[in-house]
Amino acid sequence: MKTLGQKIRERREELDLSLREFAKKLNCSPPFISDVEHGRRFPSEPMLEEMARLLKLDVAEIKRHDQRAPLDEIKRMTEQDPGYAFAFRTLVDKKLTPEQLLELVNRSKPSPKGGKK
Structure with a gap:
């Protein structure tokens, strides 16, 4: 199964969104998005919901790829x-x-x- 970051990057690329464009739409920095995509950082719940919206994914679908233990x-x-x-x-x-x-x-x-x- 893909990681959360891999899923985000894959979908972002499918939508032909550059990392910078995606970061700008999310009102965050490109390095933050890069860190998320590489699994070095994890987005907050509201940020994850906004990412899902922009990526045209169901929030539950994107959360399935979050491998962090609670x-x-x-x-x-x-x-x-x-x-x-x-x-x-x-x-x-x-x-x-x-x-x-x-x-x-x-x-x-x-x-x-x-x-x-």
Whole structure:
């Protein structure tokens, strides 16, 4: 799967937008766009939404390519409930592919009380 930066660059080039033109439309610097495309920096949520709009992409589609782990959220979850830490360690030990993990998550739908069906 392409990274977020690769997806942005690919789509920008498909639309025949130069890096400078894209940066100008986003009211940011060309080096910032270059850093995003090379994975050295990541855009804020509002910037990502504007990028998606300019690139004529659905925001959800572009977010699929964001490979950053939500570290703050994972840390908060594991501190509040050690069961999450065990679940994450088990996930790592099993070496599931992203597709397998998403399949598992999509198969288990929460019941109204918060448990699994």
